Amino acid sequence: MAESSKTAPLRIALAGLGTVGAGVIRLIEANAALIARRAGRPIQITAVSARDRGKDRGVDMTRYVWEDDMIILGEREDVDVVVELVGGSDGPALACARTTIEAGKALVTANKAMIAHHGLKLAEMAEAAKVALKFEAAVAGGIPVIKGLREGAAANEIERVYGILNGTCNYILSTMEDTGRSFADVLAEAQAKGFAEADPAFDVEGTDAAHKLSILAAIAYGTRIDFASVETAGITRIRAADIAQADALGYVIRLIGMAEEDRSGETPRLFQRVQPHLVPFDHPLAHVDGATNAVVAEGNYSGRLLFQGAGAGDGPTASAVVADLIDIARGDIGAPFSVPVSELEALAPASSGHRLGRTYIRFTVADRPGVLAEIAAAMRDAGVSIESLIQKGRAEAEGEVLLAIVTHEGPESAVTEALRLLEGSASLTAAPLVMQILGE
Amino acid sequence: MAESSKTAPLRIALAGLGTVGAGVIRLIEANAALIARRAGRPIQITAVSARDRGKDRGVDMTRYVWEDDMIILGEREDVDVVVELVGGSDGPALACARTTIEAGKALVTANKAMIAHHGLKLAEMAEAAKVALKFEAAVAGGIPVIKGLREGAAANEIERVYGILNGTCNYILSTMEDTGRSFADVLAEAQAKGFAEADPAFDVEGTDAAHKLSILAAIAYGTRIDFASVETAGITRIRAADIAQADALGYVIRLIGMAEEDRSGETPRLFQRVQPHLVPFDHPLAHVDGATNAVVAEGNYSGRLLFQGAGAGDGPTASAVVADLIDIARGDIGAPFSVPVSELEALAPASSGHRLGRTYIRFTVADRPGVLAEIAAAMRDAGVSIESLIQKGRAEAEGEVLLAIVTHEGPESAVTEALRLLEGSASLTAAPLVMQILGE
Numbered sequence: 001m002a003e004s005s006k007t008a009p010l011r012i013a014l015a016g017l018g019t020v021g022a023g024v025i026r027l028i029e030a031n032a033a034l035i036a037r038r039a040g041r042p043i044q045i046t047a048v049s050a051r052d053r054g055k056d057r058g059v060d061m062t063r064y065v066w067e068d069d070m071i072i073l074g075e076r077e078d079v080d081v082v083v084e085l086v087g088g089s090d091g092p093a094l095a096c097a098r099t100t101i102e103a104g105k106a107l108v109t110a111n112k113a114m115i116a117h118h119g120l121k122l123a124e125m126a127e128a129a130k131v132a133l134k135f136e137a138a139v140a141g142g143i144p145v146i147k148g149l150r151e152g153a154a155a156n157e158i159e160r161v162y163g164i165l166n167g168t169c170n171y172i173l174s175t176m177e178d179t180g181r182s183f184a185d186v187l188a189e190a191q192a193k194g195f196a197e198a199d200p201a202f203d204v205e206g207t208d209a210a211h212k213l214s215i216l217a218a219i220a221y222g223t224r225i226d227f228a229s230v231e232t233a234g235i236t237r238i239r240a241a242d243i244a245q246a247d248a249l250g251y252v253i254r255l256i257g258m259a260e261e262d263r264s265g266e267t268p269r270l271f272q273r274v275q276p277h278l279v280p281f282d283h284p285l286a287h288v289d290g291a292t293n294a295v296v297a298e299g300n301y302s303g304r305l306l307f308q309g310a311g312a313g314d315g316p317t318a319s320a321v322v323a324d325l326i327d328i329a330r331g332d333i334g335a336p337f338s339v340p341v342s343e344l345e346a347l348a349p350a351s352s353g354h355r356l357g358r359t360y361i362r363f364t365v366a367d368r369p370g371v372l373a374e375i376a377a378a379m380r381d382a383g384v385s386i387e388s389l390i391q392k393g394r395a396e397a398e399g400e401v402l403l404a405i406v407t408h409e410g411p412e413s414a415v416t417e418a419l420r421l422l423e424g425s426a427s428l429t430a431a432p433l434v435m436q437i438l439g440e
Numbered sequence: 441m442a443e444s445s446k447t448a449p450l451r452i453a454l455a456g457l458g459t460v461g462a463g464v465i466r467l468i469e470a471n472a473a474l475i476a477r478r479a480g481r482p483i484q485i486t487a488v489s490a491r492d493r494g495k496d497r498g499v500d501m502t503r504y505v506w507e508d509d510m511i512i513l514g515e516r517e518d519v520d521v522v523v524e525l526v527g528g529s530d531g532p533a534l535a536c537a538r539t540t541i542e543a544g545k546a547l548v549t550a551n552k553a554m555i556a557h558h559g560l561k562l563a564e565m566a567e568a569a570k571v572a573l574k575f576e577a578a579v580a581g582g583i584p585v586i587k588g589l590r591e592g593a594a595a596n597e598i599e600r601v602y603g604i605l606n607g608t609c610n611y612i613l614s615t616m617e618d619t620g621r622s623f624a625d626v627l628a629e630a631q632a633k634g635f636a637e638a639d640p641a642f643d644v645e646g647t648d649a650a651h652k653l654s655i656l657a658a659i660a661y662g663t664r665i666d667f668a669s670v671e672t673a674g675i676t677r678i679r680a681a682d683i684a685q686a687d688a689l690g691y692v693i694r695l696i697g698m699a700e701e702d703r704s705g706e707t708p709r710l711f712q713r714v715q716p717h718l719v720p721f722d723h724p725l726a727h728v729d730g731a732t733n734a735v736v737a738e739g740n741y742s743g744r745l746l747f748q749g750a751g752a753g754d755g756p757t758a759s760a761v762v763a764d765l766i767d768i769a770r771g772d773i774g775a776p777f778s779v780p781v782s783e784l785e786a787l788a789p790a791s792s793g794h795r796l797g798r799t800y801i802r803f804t805v806a807d808r809p810g811v812l813a814e815i816a817a818a819m820r821d822a823g824v825s826i827e828s829l830i831q832k833g834r835a836e837a838e839g840e841v842l843l844a845i846v847t848h849e850g851p852e853s854a855v856t857e858a859l860r861l862l863e864g865s866a867s868l869t870a871a872p873l874v875m876q877i878l879g880e
Contacts, residue, residue: 027741031597037662037779038594136592142742144592151591152576152584154478155762157471222477284748287727294746301467302582302759306734306748308724319742322595334770339477 009042010329011078012108015070015096016085017050020110020137022057023314024083024321029059035322039329043322046078074100074107081106081132081328083321089113101125101133106333108324110137110317116211116227119218120344123336132333134324139212140165140293142316143309144323149219149297150338156299158220162258162438165212165274167291167311168196168203169235169255173276174289177243177252183236195291205234206255206274213257217272220297221261221347222339229349230257231273237433238276242362245390245404251278252286256438262350269350278360278437284308285438353413358387358437361415363403364430371427375403382418385410400429406437449482450769451518452548455510455536456525457490460550460577462497463754464523464761469499475762479769483762486518514540514547521546521572521768523761529553541565541573546773548764550577550757556651556667559658560784563776572773574764579652580605580733582756583749584763589659589737590778596739598660602698602878605652605714607731607751608636608643609675609695613716614729617683617692623676635731645674646695646714653697657712660737661701661787662779669789670697671713677873678716682802685830685844691718692726696878702790709790718800718877724748725878793853798827798877801855803843804870811867815843822858825850840869846877 014021028035028043036042048061049070067073070092074082082100084107086093093114100107101122109115115122115135126133136146140163149161164170168190175186187204190196202208214227235255246253256277262269279286284306288294293311298304310316337344365371372391379386385408391401407415419432454461468475468483476482488501489510507513510532514522522540524547526533533554540547541562549555555562555575566573576586580603589601604610608630615626627644630636642648654667675695686693696717702709719726724746728734733751738744750756777784805811812831819826825848831841847855859872 023741027595031595031740034597034662035595037783040775142739143745144588147587147592148584148747151767152587152763153759154766155467155471155475155759157474222474282727284724284727287722287724299582299759300471301463301755301762303750303753303756305583306746308746308748310743313743315741316743319593319595319739322741323592326594327591330774332772335480343477 006331007041009044010039010080010325011044011046012081012083012325013047013049013073013076013079014045014083014085015049015073016087017048017057018085019314020317021050021085022059023318024085025059027318027322035326039326041329043325043329047073047076049073070096071099074103074105079105081108081325084109084111087111087113089117094118097122098125101129101131104129104131106132106328108134108321108328110135110321112138112208112211112215116214116225119215119225119336120341124341126336127340130333132328133336134327135215135336136324137317137320139215140295140307141309141311141313142319143293143295143307143311144320145216145295145307146219148305148307149216153297153299153302153305154338156302159298159300160258160260161216161220161295161297162256163295164254164285164288164293165209165257165311166203166255167293168200169209170288170293171195171291172204173235173238173253173255176240177247180240180244182240183238204236206232209255209257209274213259213272213274216295217259217270218337218344220259221270222344223270224344224346226270226272226349229270229272231275231352233275235276241402242433245362246278246360249278249388249406250281251437252281253277253435254279254285254288256285261347262354264354268347270347271350271352271355273352276435278435280438283438353411353416355412356409357412357439358409359407359412359415360435360437361405361407362433363428365401365403365427366429367399367401372403374425374427375422378418378421379405381421383410383414384418446771447481449484450479450520450765451484451486452521452523452765453487453489453513453516453519454485454523454525455489455513456527457488457497458525459754460757461490461525462499463758464525465499467758467762475766479766481769483765483769487513487516489513510536511539514543514545519545521548521765524549524551527551527553529557534558537562538565541569541571544569544571546572546768548574548761548768550575550761552578552648552651552655556654556665559655559665559776560781564781566776567780570773572768573776574767575655575776576764577757577760579655580735580747581607581749581751581753582759583733583735583747583751584760585656585735585747586659588745588747589656593737593739593742593745594778596742599738599740600698600700601656601660601735601737602696603735604694604725604728604733605649605697605735605751606643606695607733608640609649610728610733611635611731612644613675613678613693613695616680617687620680620684622680623678644676646672649695649697649714653699653712653714656735657699657710658777658784660699661710662784663710664784664786666710666712666789669710669712671715671792673715675716681842682873685802686718686800689718689828689846690721691877692721693717693875694719694725694728696725701787702794704794708787710787711790711792711795713792716875718875720878723878793851793856795852796849797852797879798849799847799852799855800875800877801845801847802873803868805841805843805867806869807839807841812843814865814867815862818858818861819845821861823850823854824858
């Protein structure tokens with residue numbers, strides 16, 4: 001980099017002017033002086049682009065060049081970095097990202113879906129072009145967890161990385177916990193308040209958390225992103241009764257994304273799962289309420305590191321976007337995934353079967369004699385050892401009873417086998433709900 | 441930097457081979473392959489130095505050059521970075537740091553006392569020599585909080601930075617909480633277990649936390665380190681009764697270091713204080729137990745960020761030291777305090793008087809009539825509004841009663857004034873203990 005380019009303003013273009021885009025503009029304007037001081041040079045917005053030019057975004061856009069076509073932002077001579085805030089794994093976002101890097105410009109994005117699906121290809125392009133590709137805002141909003149893993153914990157073999165990666169789910173679960181209300185009820189309220197999307201599937205089915213987990217796993221383990229292999233379960237089937245049950249046992253329920261390397265076989269495999277977990281009251285994640293996110297990285301020397309903060313919102317997301325810009329202004333164009341893409345390992349996915357743990361299984365059963373014996377026999381035949389069994393009166397629906405089992409520590413494969421034995425049983429009125437108990 | 445120097449091994453020398461030094465050697469050896477992958481080049485130990493060559497440190501030193509004089513490590517042609525782990529604000533550590541930077545070599549240190557006292561001068565020298573000076577391990581052990589503030593939160597004006605910065609104090613306080621035992625009793629146990637030094641004053645009087653706070657404040661606010669102005673109170677006067685009282689009111693007691701810019705006057709001032717606080721049960725810091733450290737940074741866009749982990753120990757400290765080395769290997773030689781020393785502001789210290797807050801005041805009083813009236817009158821005359829008053833039976837000592845007051849929100853100066861009015865009163869058998877209640 002020439003000496004002059006180290007002190008000249010870093011000129012950026014924004015693609016996408018939703019709430020986060022407007023937040024980035026507000027932040028860059030409000031904190032301009034301190035950003036310039038810390039970055040060593042000013043960060044200036046040159047050009048902007050979005051679908052609808054006429055929309056009132058609450059910030060003055062007239063001082064920036066407007067481009068109708070965001071694809072060509074990176075080709076402008078007065079642009080050093082394009083900030084992509086359009087969203088969506090493909091379409092205009094991806095086209096914009098590609099043309100930017102092809103034009104030899106840096107790319108900063110908050111787009112977890114695009115990075116989960118196309119991050120490796122984009123990183124390869126960026127490495128070849130010797131430009132930065134940064135995506136701190138794509139995982140856990142304003143929390144600098146990509147940096148925490150990529151740099152802060154860089155000396156460590158990561159034994160386990162896990163966390164609360166979706167603020168909408170955490171808001172719903174902690175509100176159910178506080179109020180005793182049902183999932184559907186709390187979701188509807190969250191939608192009314194704007195905390196949940198009109199189509200909430202992406203959040204409540206776990207897909208969004210899975211996108212983020214696949215990115216974290218790649219950085220933590222130096223592996224190729226493998227979003228398709230993330231075992232994913234959402235929170236839609238959790239009932240108020242499950243939360244009450246968990247509480248009585250000393251747990252809260254949280255949607256946890258977790259990745260670890262499985263070195264039990266001949267070749268290492270990568271385990272990635274998003275699933276509701278029972279989290280013991282004394283675990284730091286049990287105190288993460290509302291839309292907050294938190295990520296735990298367990299390093300072989302650092303021990304347990306916790307990063308916590310706002311997982312979404314225009315301010316926090318803008319904070320992460322501009323942190324990336326400051327890094328670029330300071331000259332950091334290191335490998336997006338910590339090591340060059342060519343050196344990332346392609347690990348086969350590990351099934352959950354090999355894992356040891358304690359499991360919470362909630363059955364919805366018919367209210368008639370013999371049901372308990374049938375379930376107990378299946379557990380016995382599969383070698384599942386039961387630590388406690390809770391049956392509390394009738395459930396909401398007529399003739400339906402809820403029955404919860406907590407197992408002793410044992411292989412998850414045994415639980416899977418027990419449930420297979422019970423498949424098709426007339427005693428079960430719905431598929432059982434399975435949640436792992438988060439272990440130390 | 442020449443292209444070859446970006447792929448050649450980064451050659452380091454270790455000054456000081458205590459538990460942390462041995463930990464750094466173990467970590468660099470055990471994780472050598474992944475460190476080389478992430479750093480883009482190997483990190484190799486070339487030379488070592490310590491006071492006692494003969495001591496068994498549990499690691500093989502024979503493959504490294506031994507230097508009797510650590511001062512000259514940085515002058516060796518086969519050394520790029522010196523890691524100073526000797527400790528002490530002056531003496532050999534400082535001499536080693538100076539000669540290293542004067543020789544044009546990078547310095548990594550875990551020495552909070554040296555950075556608190558001489559960090560600005562060393563940073564000036566490093567900036568002039570265009571070499572790195574890094575000290576992640578000096579604050580909060582293995583937690584990447586210097587990086588979190590300097591880079592992760594770089595886009596933000598920091599409204600408040602505070603945290604649990606001394607593991608020994610936190611271990612003592614949380615053990616007193618769990619067991620109901622006295623300070624002296626728990627301290628003696630901690631000393632026997634090796635969790636506290638034979639001379640514990642440095643930890644329990646708050647000095648160590650004040651060193652760390654002064655470093656955090658400089659980075660958060662872009663100000664010159666001002667360790668001398670940190671208002672410091674330790675934990676030695678906290679009794680089991682205070683902890684029980686706090687618990688009954690919904691709080692735990694934690695030693696908190698806090699810094700904020702006071703912009704209430706014509707010129708900004710810097711407020712820095714280490715003091716035991718009452719922390720509400722629902723605050724994340726209330727769940728930080730044992731020797732764990734945690735730092736909260738509240739940014740004007742990021743919102744509240746929490747960084748938590750092991751605050752000491754050879755593994756975590758080595759993790760932070762090697763993270764710094766990896767940054768250096770990657771080419772990061774940015775300003776040690778985020779902005780060049782010449783641009784750091786010299787802010788006058790802010791007194792605590794301007795601050796608004798709620799305060800816990802515990803009096804030790806003589807067991808006779810009229811005492812309560814005297815205290816209540818002093819509070820009234822100073823304009824302190826009392827939220828609750830707790831008097832529970834007799835205290836440990838004969839004829840002595842403990843009386844605790846929690847104030848409504850008001851200026852801290854009013855509390856100071858009330859205590860001034862009570863100074864010399866025969867009713868008080870000891871100086872009152874004052875703790876702030878941590879606000880939202």
